[in-house]
Structure formats: structure tokens, C-alpha cells
Amino acid sequence: MASMATYFIKTPSPSPSFPKKFNTHFSPALTLSIPLGSKPRTRQRLRISNALIEPDGGKLVELFVEESKKGEKKREAASLPRVKLSRIDLQWVHVISEGWSSPLRGFMRESEFLQTLHFNSLRLDDGSVVNMSVPIVLAIDDAQKRLIGESTRVALVDSDNNLIAILKDIEIYKHHKEERIARTWGTTAPGLPYVDQAITNAGNWLIGGDLEVIEPIKYHDGLDRFRLSPAELREEFTRRNADAVFAFQLRNPVHNGHALLMTDTRRRLLEMGYKNPILLLHPLGGYTKADDVPLSWRMKQHEKVLEDGVLDPETTVVSIFPSPMHYAGPTEVQWHAKARINAGANFYIVGRDPAGMGHPIENRDLYDADHGKKVLSMAPGLERLNILPFKVAAYDKSQGKMAFFDPSRQQDFLFISGTKMRTLARNKENPPEGFMCPNGWKVLVDYYDSLVPADNSKVPEAVPV
């Protein structure tokens, strides 16, 4: 991964050297339309300034204990009841502690949990509203609850009993799992990945409170330097004199359809008068389901996309978004957007069926493919964010490249499904030229190659395109 660092920005003091832009697969004359800002939004006006968008609640929350107080906090924690964090719990501590969920200051108490489930938003003390669509909660079981007893604070530890944080002014309330699942996913069908992983077997209580985090969360997987916090990203955007930041959330390999979109978005922002729009290419780094391409492989693939010049490193910041994935469609896309406001993004690109997946037990998609962008465009607390919906990209045989789908010449387009892509990569075949940059494709081939078991019998399910 050493070479990656030259293309990705580094932390704590980013000073990357980026290669000059290469020729890309895209025609410079391409004028496909994104309905950019075409939808009037109430209480919103595009203002061009170099000041980044304000975090939710007006101030970016960071919940780390000051260096001078660490000793004291560690001593205090030693005497507190302990709650052991799962890997996903730890990812949420990461998310909360860096302010992705500003103005949250810890795991949700019941009033926040209920507002999230029912309203996808929180009302603050000053009467203003911020978006909050996904419950960020910590479950404990009966035994842990008994252990906590009357204590008003607990120590949160990782699986090796290392102290992670103190949770203070705690509130313990019932974990109504069925209701949580139904209101978050719009279904209670068995087989929802996050539910299976983090809810079904979790405790029957939730514990909310304010976090005091001892050390920034690190994973020691060689990728920590790409995990920039919202504050670090804001610093980087400011350093680059960004006057617009457009975020692209992804949990899949980047193909040229994605790249087309990002390039075209930048072109449109320049047309609108922005001088220096910066792309935040922001792969999700927390829990993903077993058949998604793992983060480490995705990061290798993204690296190649920049190396091959498909995206311009001068105007692109690649960083890892530490959140776990819910696969909760229109509910989750709000979280994905809201968190990027906190990182300084004022434009958010949303595609078809964001955060969607197949229905776990019926032969259909879980969500209406249009609901994500519709819900996002109407969501309370996201009025300040410019939502950029985009059309479906497909392989245009007449041009030999990825292009936005044009229904008037349907016969020219080839949809390369996840299944198709997987089959190709597994068989070490190439997709049509122009679908993905060759070195990026090679990473995928290598990934699937690494998976094929000895008896050649089972390969994980499709990679969504």
C-alpha cells in the first residue's frame, strides 16, 4: 500500500503530491445532464463562499479526553462497571467521537432514539432541527444492567479489555428490537445483514450517555492514515481553498460510470460559478455484509482509479468513512448525507437505490429505487445540503464507454450487473473496454481469485455495480 500514500491524502499533516491529470476514457464534449440544483429547495440558496458548511448544531463535536486528564480518567475508569464493545460498537464510538454524528455527544438516550425512529431528526434546545435517521445505540444485556446497578457512568472496553471510553450520565432503557427494526428498515424480514450481526442477539436494553474517549480509535490495518476525521477533512478542504465540496459515498469498486458522474458533477459546479470544487471520494469503512468487497481491496481498487487518471487527484480527496453499514435504503442515505455535512461537504451525490439491497426473502429489491433520492431531498435537517441525484450509468456500446442511460436508444446500452461483473472477474475475463480502468479491474480479479476455495465450489455472492 506504500504507493497509495502518494495519491491519497495523509494525516495528520496532509501534504500529498498528486500526479497530473491523465487522459481519461471520457470525451471532453460529453454534456449529459444531471438535474443539478434543478429542484427548488425551500430555505436554501446557493452561496459561493470559501467558508465550509457549518456542522450540525453549529460546532463540530469531538469527544477526546485532554492529554492532561487521561491519567485521571483511566484511574476513574478502573473503578467503574465495564461494558464490552463489539467491533460494530467500537466503530460507532469512532463515529460519535470524531463528530460525524454532531451534535450527538454519545450513544443515544431514549428521547434521541425515539426521535430518530419516528422523525428521522432531532430537535435541539434552541428549537432547530438536525437530521438523524439511524439509531446510534449501545445494547447491553440483563446481566450487564444488573452489574451497572445504580452507577451513573460505565467504562467501555474493547474485546481485549482495553479501556476505550467512559460513558457518563447514563440512561438505560428498553431495547424494543422489533420496533427498532421495523421503523429503521421498513421490514422485519429475517436476513437483514446489520440486524443479524448487531441486533438480533444483542441485549434487551440500550444504554445512552455522553462519551469521553481516551484515545482516537485505530484499527492497525494499514489504513488508519486514510481515516481522516471531519476536523481533518475540513482542514484539508480549507488548505485546498475548496469553495464547494461534493461527497460521493460508496461501498463498491469505482467503475467508469461512477467516475463519469463525479467528473461531470465537477464540470457542472464550475459552470455554476464555483472556482474550486473538491470531490470527497468517501468509501464506507465500517461493517459491511459478507458479499461486499472488503475495504482493503476496495482501497486498492480506488488507488488504481486515481493512478490510472480516471479521477483527478488534484481535485479529489479519498478518505475512509468509519461508519458501519445498515443497508437501510432511504433511512440510511440520510445518515450518509448528514455525516458528510459534518465533514464539510455541501453537495451530496445520490444514486439509484442508495444503501439498498435485495429483499432478504422476496425476489425483489427491498426499496423502491427512487425513494432514496426522494426521501433525501425532503429530509428534515438537510435543507442546507445540495442534493445531486444522478441517472443510471450503463455501458454504451455505440460509444464503447460508460454513459448515462438514454431510454430513447435502449438497445445501445448494456447493464453489467453485479453477478455479471463477478462472473467475469472470477473467470479472469475482461469487461467491455471502458467499463473500468484496467488496473482497477485487475484488483477485482485478484480479489475474487483470492476467494476461490480449493474445491472451487463456492464463491461469495454478487458485487453490486
Added chain:
Amino acid sequence: MASMATYFIKTPSPSPSFPKKFNTHFSPALTLSIPLGSKPRTRQRLRISNALIEPDGGKLVELFVEESKKGEKKREAASLPRVKLSRIDLQWVHVISEGWSSPLRGFMRESEFLQTLHFNSLRLDDGSVVNMSVPIVLAIDDAQKRLIGESTRVALVDSDNNLIAILKDIEIYKHHKEERIARTWGTTAPGLPYVDQAITNAGNWLIGGDLEVIEPIKYHDGLDRFRLSPAELREEFTRRNADAVFAFQLRNPVHNGHALLMTDTRRRLLEMGYKNPILLLHPLGGYTKADDVPLSWRMKQHEKVLEDGVLDPETTVVSIFPSPMHYAGPTEVQWHAKARINAGANFYIVGRDPAGMGHPIENRDLYDADHGKKVLSMAPGLERLNILPFKVAAYDKSQGKMAFFDPSRQQDFLFISGTKMRTLARNKENPPEGFMCPNGWKVLVDYYDSLVPADNSKVPEAVPV
């Protein structure tokens, strides 16, 4: 029912003669506390004035066709595709047409449906937010959709093909039933009454649009004169010089615990400086589940409660709320409150587990008993409404009357469950004196008497207290 008219207000020009207040079962020195206004609400201040609270959206919606245009509309409707309304659909036309759901002007289009499901609120063109928690939608099936074809309007007819309304500027979109149910009820368990009645077998499409209603909806059941519209209720409150209107939603017989609460609320409002608080006793009149006491019997029971002087007719308006019942707990209680704002109520009394019921397949309540009032107190668009939560009332053996439960002397209290009440009424036994006024109780006994089948084998399920 003739005598009832003397105790209930009449329409169109109410001029009731009320009996003077009788002695009640309540001690005048009773000082049980309701946390009236004790919870600070953001952006809300109690202002005492004789102007009624504004309807949502600023103007009460009424959707009736002017007399002079009826002929023209009827001729137009004759040429339109027809959609037949179920009984529940007709109740919703009633609700929408009179402005209970202001500012809705018809069945929801998709953007309203999605905002309702995800945010329990609608954002208006001016950026303001109104509460809207329950989808008010009209389902059609594939055949009806084909029949409508490219038409931009349809005629809505009742089961006898009588023209009810025209729905114009229609939008047809998918009826995602599972998601609707999950997000509205927080469960998809089989056996939810409204779901079984109105969703499971309904069509796979929803049709939204603006309503033009030919005639006010009437049911010809002897109770139409008690179905006052929001405009008529506002007129009545104004006529009575109400400076506060407190609404009590109910779908059950009134026992003395309820009455205690209403009486005590009025006392508190007077203490707060209001000169003439009026109670809107507002039984739900639309669809209810089979084991609820039917509307006609409830109205008889309410009549006796006023006749017996348990509530003061001088300061009480009894009217029927035409909405169907969802039994959707914290989601539905918002609808119940919001609709009463439109009718002029600025105080809303909310009890334990409002609009709740038992879980259809698990041995527990469907909702956390406290969630209704918590969710209501935080709901977007209800900031102007004063929420009055109340404690559980039970029979206090030490005083021989209903009183607010005091956990410090638990042994003094008798909880009379729905099952217990039913058993007593069915066996023509009396509850403890002071539980319900004797003539009200007799109505219940008569109701259950009317149900006992010849072979004495089956009686419908419990009446919730």
C-alpha cells in the same frame, strides 16, 4: 336518542339547553397532580386569548363543491373512470373534506406519503412543518389502474355507486404495503386490525390527488348531528367564549377515572388563569376493531355520563371524530392530536399507551406504555399544542372512588381491567361504587346483554378500560 340532543350540542346552529351541574362522585378538595405544562416546550408559550389556535397551514381546508357548481361536477363525473370506495375510504374522504387533516387537500401523493412514513410530518411550500403521522391514502388494484389509463381525474363512488367526489390531478404510485405497515406500526406481525381490514387485501397501487367532494359525508345512523366538522366546532367554541379548548380522544366508555382527569384538567386550567376552558369530549367514530364497544353504544354511555352530572354539560362539547382507528400507538396519537388542533383545541390530554393494543402474536403490549406521550411531546409540527400527560387512574378502595394511582399506597388501589369490566357487565354485576355512574354502567350491561348468543358460548373480547 332524542333525549341526548339536550345534552349534546347540535348542528348546524347549536343552541343547547344544559342541565345545571349535579353533585359528582368527586371530592371538591381533590388535589392530585397532573404535570400540566410542567415540561418546557421549545418555541411554545402559553398565551391566554379568546382567539382559537390556528389550523395547520394557517387556513382550515374544506373541500366541498359550491352549490352552484354541483350540476356541472356531477355531469363531469359521469364521464370519468370510477373508483369504488370502501367504508374506511369513505371515512377518510369525510376526514379530509372537513379539514381534520388540513392542510391536506386530498389523498396523499407519493411525496406526502413518504414524508409521513419517514418524518411524521410534511414540509409546506413556505418551509414550515405540519405534523402528519398516519398515511391517508387510497388504494386501487391493477384493473382499476388500467381503467384509469391516462385520465388525470377520477370519480369516487360509494358501494352503491353514488357519486361522492372527484379526485383530480391524480398521481398513481406503488403501494409498498410491507414498508407502509412496518413504518406506521413498528411491526409487521399478522393480526393488526386496520392492516387486516384495509391494507392486506387492498390494491397494489395508491392514487393521490385533490378532492372535490359533492356532498358532506353522512351515515344516516341517527348520529350525524353529533358529527361536527372542525369549522362547526370552532364556531361552537367561539360561541361559548372559550379561551382554552382541551381535547379528550376516546374510543371506550367513560369511567370516573377519565372524568376525574377531565374535571381536574379544567380546574388546573382555571388556576392557570383561563376563564372559560371548554372540554372537547371527542369519541372516535370511524372504523374500530370488533371487540371495541360500537359507537352507538358508546354515545349512549356518554349521554348518561353527562345526564348523571359526572361531566358538566356547560363546559363540555361532545362530538364525534370521524377518523378510522389505526391502533398505531405513538404514531397514531400524533394524528389524534393534530386533527384536534384543526378543530380548535390547544390542549390535548394523553394517557398511558394511547392508541395502543396488545401485540397481535406476542404476550405483551405492542408499544411501550410511555412512548405515546414521549413521542407526542417531541413531535414535529405539534409545538403549538400543549400536551397534558396524565397518570393512571385506578379504584381507590380507601376513598371508594377512582383516583390517580399513588404507588406509595399501592395496596389501596384496584385496577379494573377490561376483562374484569366485561365479565362484570356480562354477568350483570356491578363494579365497585364510584367506578362508573350507574346509568352509564347500565348501558354497558345492556350492550353485552345484546351480544350474548343463544347458546351462550361466545362473547367478543375485552373492552379496554
